[in-house]
Amino acid sequence: MPSYDSWPSPTWKKIIEEQLEQVEQMPRADFDIMLKKQLPMAVYNKELMTGDTLDAYLEPHAGSLGKASFFSHQVAHYNAKYTESYGTDLPKLKVPVQILWGEEDEWQPLMYAKRLVQDIPHACLHVIPKAGHFVMEDEPGQCSDYIDRFCNKHP
Structure with a gap:
C-alpha cells in the first residue's frame, strides 16, 4: 500500500x-x-x-x-501528495485496522508499515516472511487466516 x-x-x-x-x-x-x-x-x-x-x-x-x-x-x-495528505488524519481513525505486510516488499519498504502501525491507534501489524508487495500471492493461506481472525474478532 x-x-x-x-x-x-x-x-x-x-x-x-x-x-x-x-x-x-x-x-x-x-x-x-x-x-x-x-x-x-x-x-x-x-x-x-x-x-x-x-x-x-x-x-x-x-x-x-x-x-x-x-x-x-x-x-x-502517481504522486505522493495524495498519500501524504491523509497522514495527519491517521491518529483520528476509530475503526479496527490490521496491516499485512510482506517482509520482502520491494515496492513499499517495511519501514512504512511500522510507521503506519505507530500512527494508527490500536492498529496491529503482521509482517509476513518470504512475502513481497502482493503478499496474498506469496502467502495466500497466511493472509486468509489473518483476515478471517480479524473479521471474526471485529464483526
Missing part, C-alpha cells in the same frame, strides 16, 4: 520524470516486456508471477485501450 511519501517508487519516479513520453509511445510488445519486468518485483517467490497469474495481472492492460488507461488513469496519478 502506498503511504506517506512512498510513491511513486524510485523506478516509476525516474520513468515519469525522464521517460514518460517515450514509454507512453512505446510499441505494445515493449510495454508488455516492461510490465513483465515490473510485476515479478511484487512477489518474493518470482516463480509465482508467471503463466496464468502473470497473464491475469497483464489482462487489464491488454489492447490499446488498456495501455492508454494504464498511463492516463494510473501512472499520471
